[in-house]
Amino acid sequence: MSTADQQQQGEDQQREQNASRAPTQTGPEGGAPETTTTAAVVAEEEAPATTAASTSITTKTTTEQPSSDPDPPESPPLPSKHTAATPGPRAVRFHDVFSSTLKHTLDKINRANFAACYPTIAARAPGTLEFVQRQMVERLGAQCNKEFDSILENRNVVAKLNELESLVSDAARRKADIGSGPDAATTPVPPHTLPATAVQAAHLAPHLASQQSQLNAKLQNVQAHNARLFDDIRQQRAELEALLGAVEAAVADMEGASGLLDGVVDELALESRDVEMQMSGI
Template identity: 55%
Template sequence: MSETMSTEPPPTEPQPADAVEDSNHNNNDEARDAPGSPPLPAPHTAVTPGPRAARLQELFATSLTHTLNKISWENLAACYPTIAANSPSLLKGVRQTMVERLETMCKREFERIMDNRAVIPKLNELESLVSEAIRRRESAPAGTEPPTPPHLLPPATVLQAHLSRPLTASQSHLNAKLQNIQAENERLFSEIQAQRAEIANLASALERVCADVDAANGLLREVIDEVAAEAREREVEMAAT
């Protein structure tokens, strides 16, 4: 490997006062024009890792340590013998910085993958499933045939197993909706019955009023002729006087 590392950084030229002032002015303008910061994400809730999740984390830590140990002083000195001979402290500092940065980046990426994939909750759920399977196997009566492996089940059984939970939730929702509709129908039926009873009462009262009017008309027919003759006589008398 060729020696490409330099021992000293290149010198930087001083900037004029006007350039520094213009740069600060531009930075202030950019800070004013920058949009508001986005809202903070929801706080992360830590999940206690189970045995499998803890073992995965231990395996990652062991593998990372084993990998970083490959960047040893001996291997790095063999790649850069001149720098190792003339400036060993500089090369050791570079190695230490490289190892620490790689370790930080690997751990950050590992944690990001663990969070995005929800590895710990899923492994904990697997722990629960395994524990439940062991409990069922131990509590099964003697002579019970072992269950059929999932890969040997017929398609209809597998489909039913996958759809049972959402179908149960949908059925519960529909049952609740049906009960609400039935209660509303009963309320409307009671209201209609009350309105029908009120209509019947009003019709009976109207029939009684019509009967009273007919009776009054019958009584008036008996005296209407006498009243008309008397009225005509009164008119004649008034005309004569």
Template identity: 50%
Template sequence: MESDQQQEQAATAAPQSTATSQQSPAQPEPTSNSTGATQQTEPASAGSSTQAQRPATAPASPPLPTRHTPQAPGPRAARFQKVLDDSLKHTLGKVTWDNFASCYPTIADRAPATLKAAQRQMVDRLTMLCKKEFDSILTSRNVVNKLNELEGLVSEAELRRDEAGLPDQNNIPTPYVHLSSVATGCYTNPKNRPHLLPASDILAAHLQPHLVASQSQLNARLQTTQSHNARLWADIQQQRAELSSLTGLLEKLVKDLEEAGGMLDDAGVQTEIAKETREVESEMMMDTS
């Protein structure tokens, strides 16, 4: 009985050992870490390696809905178009019959009907070309849609302001204050908030840095001009002194000449010189005869 049981156990153990020997090449060998514990690494299949190579990305969120913008011109776009039309009409209104006839007086006298027709055709042609150019610019720059978007933003801001109501006077937020507003004295009083100041003060606050730079440049130029004028004034003073000295010298010479002439008159030298001159002339006349 014991021999029969041992044969049955050997028969059952043989296929198990064969199966383990066939599976052993596919199984990895156990590895030991630094602590001495045995770890068995599992083989990575082809599918798992491919999944490891692909990065795990989160699904993209759906895009936000775009703001609806009406295609028809709103109040601002209509006003802008009206301003363009009025400007064009005012400009071409200068091409009147009187102005046109003054440029061509001869044709206006001989063929006024032809000149009037040319004037109307010119005005109509310029109107058509200008409107066409305006329309192309409005289309290329997308002016109507942008003005409509501005209209929507303004209405939305007004709606939010009405929904929020008036803020508490004790908890008014302090807005950003530019240094130029402090320099111009626009923010000396804490009650003078920049958003409550008039437009002139805000404009002066923004122009203050540019005005300061321009004033420094002008001061430098003024100092240069003043120094140049000082040098010129010194030269003028020196020339005036030289001129006065020369004038005094000339007056002295004239005085000396007058005194010398008076002395000659007193001594009768002029009479003797005149007598000698007449004698010489008479002798020359006798010699020539």
């Protein structure tokens, strides 16, 4: 049994004891006993008991709830605010042309033209018609300006016009450099008048130049390697010639020695035969 049920049971027993101890009163004519006082006492005691029970249940529920909730995830940081590029001369001129054109268009919706479209209202309520005309012009102007600004932002018109401005200034600078250079007498050829082969060669020139530089580097490496090999071959040839000269000198010495021994060999042969004959005669 929970604490709230035990407390409720104790309060019920106390109410029963109070009801049994309450004095029984009789009516003014000695009829049935009157229970108004007892009912009032029971009602007064039941109200605080109900309040205490509800307070106990609320306290128990609050105690059973977890003491701490997990922290919610932090929200991501806000994106950085878009900063518009500073408009250049062409962008400013473009905006001025739009403003003047819009003003010229809205000036057509003047009072006279508006009154000609609504002659009855112009005759009976000219003030109202003038107010409507003024509100219409202001509304159209604000709407057109808002739409124009939206188009400028979505299409990135200001940045593109600034890029065009830089391209034009770069072209003018190059043209001035060509006019003041050594080739000032020659008139530059417009690119759109060149043949297809020249345009293709101009597009392929950077790639071909890089490939040519790589091939030149490889050629220089091969030529250096060939030069080292040629030096090694010359040294080996010099060594071979030196060895061949030494062999030829040794052969010449052997031939000279054999030429000197020719007469000596014959004499030694004669002497050896004489000695053999003498030994055989003995």
